[in-house]
Amino acid sequence: MAHQVTIKDLARHLNISVATVSRAMRDMPEIKAETRDAVLKLAKEWDYQPNILATNLVKSRTKTIGVIVPDLAYHFFASVIKGIEEEAFARGYSLLLTQTSELYERELTNVQNLSRGQVEGFIISLSQETTDYEHLKRLQRKGIPLVFFDRDADEIDVPKVMVDNVGAAYEATKHLIENGCKRIAFLAGPINVTVSNQRQLGYENALQNSGLKIDKSLIVHGNYNLQKVIELTNELFELENPPDGLVVVSDRLAVGAISALRVKKIRIPEDVAIVSFNDEPMCTIVTPTLSSVSQPTFEMGKMAMSLLINQINNPDNGLKPDVIVFKTELKIRESSMRIK
């Protein structure tokens, strides 16, 4: 078809003004039933739909929000996005989705691109490279609402959807201690990821609280490269005094660690008890089944979207931004059960 049908085409054909067509299409009360019906009939016949770009421009509302995450294929992010989409759909919003691939450059580009009027606000989980927050401050200066989830920045004071990572790691570590572990290692994520650091803090607190000392040689930093994780695990278990417990920052890393341990014939949980984070579906089907801290991803996504819409509807209400902390749940499975 040469071009989309517009309000003008309808108006001309019906010999009325575009204003009337516009009103009829939106079913405004002042329009005579007769003319409204005529408009609606023709609109249907010609398969006319208002061009939302034009409407957006006039109303300067897009009913669209930007979502920026490190990696779409991580189960955690995919699940949260599922929640965001669900709530967005229910509220009549659309999602403009981008991933950073953990690169600061792409986070920057994505924020820039979308802040040219395309979105009414952002939901962001920061890339692991991000240490400069100027791009986010610029959003704030422009009054564009922003909500963080999972990976936030302390110095940006906006609503956040988080879990109590410190508490969750504390509980997980305590659980290992109660199962007889005396020398517990922590397989962390990249150095500057807040989530990882928070979990490390919980781990350290638990050790101290139980009178175990913190041994820095037992704290190692991995990333999402499987090979790297295997190397780190090997190093850890080649120490003259190897760990008998392992807290891992994510299931993904835990899987790498487990495969390294399998090669070394180190038994789980007999030789080393393991607990990790995220409770991905695979935790229940690996052997041994993997103890893990679950997060309510779907609910977190819905909440992030709700907080953003609140902010859009009540800009700058002067109140301290909400920080919603969701409960986690430690799912105890075979990998950490030494006491039968």
Place this chain on the structure above:
Amino acid sequence: MAHQVTIKDLARHLNISVATVSRAMRDMPEIKAETRDAVLKLAKEWDYQPNILATNLVKSRTKTIGVIVPDLAYHFFASVIKGIEEEAFARGYSLLLTQTSELYERELTNVQNLSRGQVEGFIISLSQETTDYEHLKRLQRKGIPLVFFDRDADEIDVPKVMVDNVGAAYEATKHLIENGCKRIAFLAGPINVTVSNQRQLGYENALQNSGLKIDKSLIVHGNYNLQKVIELTNELFELENPPDGLVVVSDRLAVGAISALRVKKIRIPEDVAIVSFNDEPMCTIVTPTLSSVSQPTFEMGKMAMSLLINQINNPDNGLKPDVIVFKTELKIRESSMRIK
């Protein structure tokens, strides 16, 4: 801030016309270096960025495409979307993402919503409920480009990104036969999902080709409800003549089947050899490791995006739409290895 800076603000302040500002911002050659620099300087100072909504309206291009998938949290879809996003980013496109939750109604709504000028085209994988294609035909009538991946509709003639499901299932079934299976069951997906039906066909072909007869009681239809899969598996293995081989339409369903078999103490692969589809990461870490057909999801996503952009740039070239069929690879692991 009260309102975003516009081209008018800049023009007024610099005592030049908006046309000149517009040209300077886009670095058009005819503009004097001096005035261009002045504009750029002020734009930077005031953090001005062109409102892309207005640009879009003028150019009637949005550089945005709509992506509609059944479920964002399925690993397969998340991985393909990752590929789509990658290619979109490289080509300067944005992604408007929606999921249908396998509901026809939502697919319809999503297609309608996004086809009001918001996107230049669609990449869609159909919901399992979709049997009516009027919403897609409407897109075609309006000349809005569309590309399918994975779950398509035969009667809609557009570019498609597929794998050879028939061939892949044939190969997988042959593999079981070569490993000594005589009575092979097929755990299918929902009845009207083309992907599942194609795989079933490949399975049947392989049986026939090997002189095994097709036993309809060994073909059962599951869905993404785990409990349902467990029941089906139980029924299958409570037959007086239970199967000794199992082809499962997806890893997700295979996991359900395996957990049911575990309860029944049926050994894998000794009592029943299993092969499934998707090759999700977990396949390598479950016990036994799971034989599965891998698909190049990332490449498929990139290809879908490329095909869509081709179509956008060369509307209606009169050629038969491309159907790209990617190679699959059967990854043989413990679950199907009876011959040592």
Place this chain on the structure above:
DNA sequence: CTGAAAGCGCTTACAG
């Protein structure tokens, strides 16, 4: 109940 006009924030022939 309906229409004319202005405007949303840009871009683009057309003139000069």
Place this chain on the structure above:
DNA sequence: CTGAAAGCGCTTACAG
């Protein structure tokens, strides 16, 4: 090299 004007497809006071 720059500006005035028209236009992208809508919405919305304002009049009548």
